[in-house]
Amino acid sequence: MRANNSPQFNRTPIFIALGLALLLVLGVLGGARWVAGQSSQGPVQMAELPGGNADHPACAPLLEELPEEVAGFQRAEVAEPAPAGAAAWVAGxxxxxxxxxxxxxxxxxxxxxxxxxxxGTxxxxxxxxxxxxxxxxxxxxNRSPAVAVTVYQIDPETSDAGAAPAxxxxxxxxxxxxxxxxxNPAPLAGLESAADANARCGDLMGNLPESFGTDPEYRRISTADTGLPADTTAAWGAPGVEPVVLRCGVTPPENYEVGIRxxxxxxxxxxxxxxxANGTTSSTWFALGRDTDIAVSVPQAxxxxxxxxxxxxxAEHTGEQ
Structure with missing residues (x-):
């Protein structure tokens, strides 16, 4: 094992950015989160969310067809004032x-x-x-309007209810x-390619891993039909989390300045x-000091x-600058 005396990730800025970035996505999640004691003692509390299309006429027929049981959860009353287009189920x-x-x-x-x-959904x-x-x-x-179904379980491994409601x-x-x-556009789609990207990236692109990480384990996924340059892009995915995306041969990072940490x-x-970006936990890491700039979109997970x-x-498959 190689000794590594280099500084570890500076997580303070990413945690700050993560907190801001999650506000939009976790609006749905947070609005659905359990309020202590309410599940067993009374109606489920659900917050009103800004924006959205909860008053869409198609939502009413959907609510009427909802079953009494979903994935082991039993239908429950939503506390007043109940948000439009909302329903709830509880377990335990x-x-x-x-x-x-x-x-x-x-x-x-x-x-x-x-x-x-x-x-069909x-x-x-x-x-x-x-x-x-x-x-x-x-x-x-693939439905209009879109629907979000959130499951909150204190201990998913011991819960009597399932977690696959579809x-x-x-x-x-x-x-x-x-x-x-x-x-939305794929991660790193907004970056420009360097003029000599294909010539400098061939060895790296041919020697990237098929998988990495545990819990979650990321596995190589296709980038076809994403708008990303096929010869200089690779991506890895895992269930429920954002992908890791690598682009070789991009133009230098706009926010980099000499002397920056x-x-x-x-x-x-x-x-x-x-x-x-709003609603994503990913940040972009640029590998510097090589004969071409390389960007990697890295989610928190x-x-x-x-x-x-x-x-x-x-380091092994590109040259030093």
Missing amino acids: EADELTLRCGVDLPFQYTALSETTEVD EWLHVVDPSTGDALQTWYTV EDLAEAMATLPEERQEP LNQINEIPWFEDTTL SGNSAVVTLGDAI
């Missing part, structure tokens, strides 16, 4: 499942997102990175018109751009594994 003392019709899709829904089709699965499996949301991406909701979802929602990880000095593993490949 504290676990909750909530549904909201007419939500805005999260920024995690991009051209790289992997969705699951259940009886496609779902995007999003895990709250700050709670692990305790708080998860499924979004419909099958039980299939009949109700069929009441909504089919309409594919437009995904870098993170030395093994052989690679990294510049971390913590200017996060990946921990150190993405930068360490990909950094080692970059």
Whole structure:
């Protein structure tokens, strides 16, 4: 094992940015979160969310078709004033499942997102990175208006209720018109390619790992039809979390200035751009000191594994500047 006396990740700025970035996405999650004691003692409290399309006429027929039981959760009353387009189910003392019709899709829904089709409805699965499996949301991406189903379980491993609501909701979802929602641009799609990207990146692109990390384990996914340059882009995905994306041969980072703090990880000095997009936990890391600039979009869920593993490949398969 190589000794590494380099500074570790400076997490303070990314935690600050993460807190701001999660506000939009976790609006749905937070609005559905359990309020202590309410599940077993009275109606479920659900906050009104800004924006969205909860008053859409198609939401009323959906609510009428909702079943009494979903994934082991039993239908519950929503406390007044009940938000429009909302429904709730409970299990045990504290676990909750909530549904909201007419939500805005999260920024995690991009051209790289992997969705699951259940009886004609496609779902995007999003895990709250700050709670692990305790708080998860499924979004419909081919129905209009979009629906978010959030499951909150204090201890998912011991809960009597399940955490995969799509099958039980299939009949109700069929009441909504089919309409594919437009995904957001893929991570790093806004970066420009350097003029000599293909010539300098071939060795690296041919020697990138097929997988890395544990809990979650990221595996190589296709970047076809994403608008990203095929020969100089690679991506890895894991269930419920944002992908890791690498682009080789990009133009220098706009926010980098001489003298700015870098993170030395093994052989690679990294510049971390913590200017996060709204609703995403990812930041962009630029590998510097090579004969071409390389950008990696790194979500919080990946921990150190993405930068360490990909950094080692970059050091071995690109030249020094």
